[in-house]
Amino acid sequence: MAFAITLLCLLLTGLLGIIIFTAYTNKLARHSAQARHAIIKNLGISTTSNPQFIGFFHPYCNAGGGGERVLWTAIAATQRAHPNCVSLVYTGDVDATKEQILAQVEARFNISLDPKSLHFVFLKRRRLVEDAAWPRFTLLGQSLGSMFLAWEALSQVIPDLYIDSMGYAFTFHVVAWITKGSIPMGAYIHYPTISTDMLARVKARKVGHTNRGDVAGSLVLSRGKMWYYRFLMYHYSLALSRPSFIMANSSWTKNHVDAILSHSDPVMNVMHFLSPLFILRLFATTFKSKKLHPDSASKKPEANIVYPPCDTREMAQFPLDERERIILSIAQFRPEKDHPAQLRAFAQLLADHPTYISGSSSVQLFLLGGARNTDDHARVQSLRDLAEKLEITPYVQFIVNASYPKMLRWLAMASIGLSTMVDEHFGINVVEFMAAGVIPVTHASGGPLHDIVVPLDGEATGFHARDPQSFANAMHTVLSMSKSEQRAMRTRARTWAVSAFAEQRFVEGWEAAWKGWVI
Incomplete structure (x- = not known):
């Protein structure tokens, strides 16, 4: 009897949570519609053109590295081929203006962008994805921080297509929850957050960039870290299964991503299923991103190699x-x-x-x-x-x-x-x-x-x-x-x-x- 009452309370609590969250996401959708209208007006676009909004999640868009060349080349190509689209860049570069960022892009990469179809959504809590914010359990902390940052991004404006162009796969969960799976998601992966190589190094107790000497030298710490990595790998695989399409920047990355997508861990499966948060798990599964592409239903998730742009002409x-x-x-x-x-x-x-x-x-x-x-x-x-x-x-x-x-x-x-x-x-x-x-x-x-x-x-x-x-x-x-x-x-x-x-x-x-x- 007590078990039945407990189960009923959990179900009612979960149902109430779903009702409250649904009301909240509906409110975000209304706010986003207003924000999109304001962006269109600010860019000088005709309100009757109904432009599509493509969101690029790239917290360090002004960093000037190879990942940023990918971002800006992609946006420049989109502007040329699809002038009716508005590119949204979710970035934490709050210390720079739109004009300064575009000038930096031209100076660093020799890429000219049209400001009339580009809008920046500035994020104030980028520190949550920085190494310094998580001196311990860095990968887990950054993953959780990226989820909060994605919430901050979509609470300002929701796109028609969401693309993570920097490697924050855990943001796909947040996007799916907030949009109720109504928008497609994509990823351009430069480097997997965690890979089978990293697990192998910890298991072999090999010192490296991702495995400190004190951990590798301790059997207890190595076993603890192995469980930590197994937990991360399992949930990273779940996150990567959400996007509608995945691009990898090399054969090395593709092979690792495909291995991660097919990764299984029976122990983690049991722990995940028996978690007290199983109600939220069912809720998350309900809002898994819809497959909007006509040929996607029968296809197994797989990364496609798209080599980064290299402007070699000069x-x-x-x-x-x-x-x-x-x-x-x-x-x-x-x-x-x-x-x-x-x-x-x-x-x-x-x-x-x-x-x-x-x-x-x-x-x-x-x-x-x-x-x-x-x-x-x-x-x-x-x-x-x-x-x-x-x-x-x-x-x-x-x-x-x-x-x-x-x-x-x-x-x-x-x-x-x-x-x-x-x-x-x-x-x-x-x-x-x-x-x-x-x-x-x-x-x-x-x-x-x-x-x-x-x-x-x-x-x-x-x-x-x-x-x-x-x-x-x-x-x-x-x-x-x-x-x-x-x-x-x-x-x-x-x-x-x-x-x-x-x-x-x-x-x-x-x-x-x-x-x-x-x-």
């Missing part, structure tokens, strides 16, 4: 000869880019070959990248400190937040392009190296290994390495090559990069992925 005009003995790194100053590995590899190169320190054979390392916030700037300072500790400061230069023209000048001069990120999802910077005639030396993993620095007609287009010594050896090999050998490799690298990763290919893939969902 770079492909750079001369291939008479390059300076410069080793160039182009990457945002983020932890996963592993800039310390670049400094250690360069220090190893100088230690192995002292003739590179001075004279006509001297070599310099230039680290060019964007810094988004105070954490990134602090990271640059720590890199300067490491360079001093390694006694290579006179031979290293840091160039922070360089403009697009300045980046091009360095690409036109450099001999070697250095990239040390492990499991780099794609690597636009590596494509830029190759198109510009800069011989790439990259980590032997991810996109640079499987998609980009691959043989052309059986001949190498660059080098791969795994540790400071092998990176130093590869750089020495390039520096020791004859001019004719260098030119031949630069030519092969450029030919492959320009043909395989042209911007038009991205535009075609992007258009094929989402067209038909709202237009």
